Amino acid sequence: MTEVVETVAALRAQVNAWRAAGLKVALVPTMGALHEGHVSLMRAARQRADRCVVSIFVNPRQFAPTEDLDKYPRQLALDLDKLHRAGVHLAFTPSVDEVYPEGFATTISVGGPSAGLETDFRPAFFDGVATVVAKLFVQAAPDIAVFGEKDYQQLCVVRKLCLDLNLPVEVVGSPTIRDAEGLAMSSRNAYLSPAELEIARKLNKALRKAAAALQVGADETATMATARQEVLDAGFDGVDYVEARESLTLAPWRRGAEGRVLVAARLGKTRLIDNVEVRKT
The missing domain is CATH 3.30.1300.10 (Pantoate-beta-alanine ligase, C-terminal domain)
Structure with a gap:
């Protein structure tokens, strides 16, 4: 059964125990509403590490006021069942207050591969992504993090984030999963x-x-x-x-x-x- 933790302290305690045992840790960051594309990332993570952590957190800082934050699908019970079936060892399901406590005032601003494309239409999107990903990397201290190639600009931004900030995480891009007619899973x-x-x-x-x-x-x-x-x-x-x-x-x-x-x-x-x-x- 996949263990579920909701606090940074509990997440760190488990990851520290694995590290003390000499185990390699992989992280798959998600916003939930999991589908076969996400499951493929979990498989890739398990192939590359001894332990797999999946975060489920709908990050409000990457949604503009006009976007679908409130309507974004949330189905935690179904998601946790998928994690169990995929052999995920630990689920991190923090609240918004756990990730962004009262008074939180720090944002990471990214350039380089974030220029244009999505940024032309969602100006604050990649700053929100970079901030939450950097926090997850500090919180979970993974050796490896797996991201899907469907969100290709995001993948490039995260790689640049790790390079520029010397974050000791290997960022792995996993191929897009499609249906029989080529539609990317989303x-x-x-x-x-x-x-x-x-x-x-x-x-x-x-x-x-x-x-x-x-x-x-x-x-x-x-x-x-x-x-x-x-x-x-x-x-x-x-x-x-x-x-x-x-x-x-x-x-x-x-x-x-x-x-x-x-x-x-x-x-x-x-x-x-x-x-x-x-x-x-």
Whole structure:
């Protein structure tokens, strides 16, 4: 059975006991509403470490006032059952007050790979992510932390955070888990109606087509414009961005370099993100 702790003191006590026994610890940070994509991160963590910790915390500091904090799905009992089935050793389920006690006044401001893309539409998002991730790394002191590649810009930001602040955590990116038609697993997929799900499954197809075109030398500007139009023609209500970036730094993509095509698109009240690899040529 997965042990559950709600305080930093209890989390540290268990991790310290594991360390005293010479065990390697992996952390999977989540906001709950767990699906097969999250479970794949837990499998990756268990393969790389002796003990796996999963945090479940809906972080208010990465939501703008206009976003869906109150509506974000919360299903702790179901989540804990998934953790047990996945063989997770410890669940950390703190309250907001435990993470941000009264008077909390410190925020980490990030640059580099956080520039553009999500930041153009959610200006405070990555500062909120960086702050809570840094706290989790200090609280849990993991050797390894596993993040999904679906949130690719977030993965790059966390890697840069560890590099810049000399945090002794190996950040591992785990491949995106998709359904049979290519839709990336996401907690926000639960918001989609059956008709919207059919539209959402066309998002990855447009990205893959764009990535394939770039790999054979197509013009980047024209390819991104075509991809944007294909997403709209599929039935999406709007496209926040479709851009090609370099894989490690998220700097503007250079022809022939290893990269990613990243997208954020709106469908009804739901905003979906995804990305695909552009192979180095």
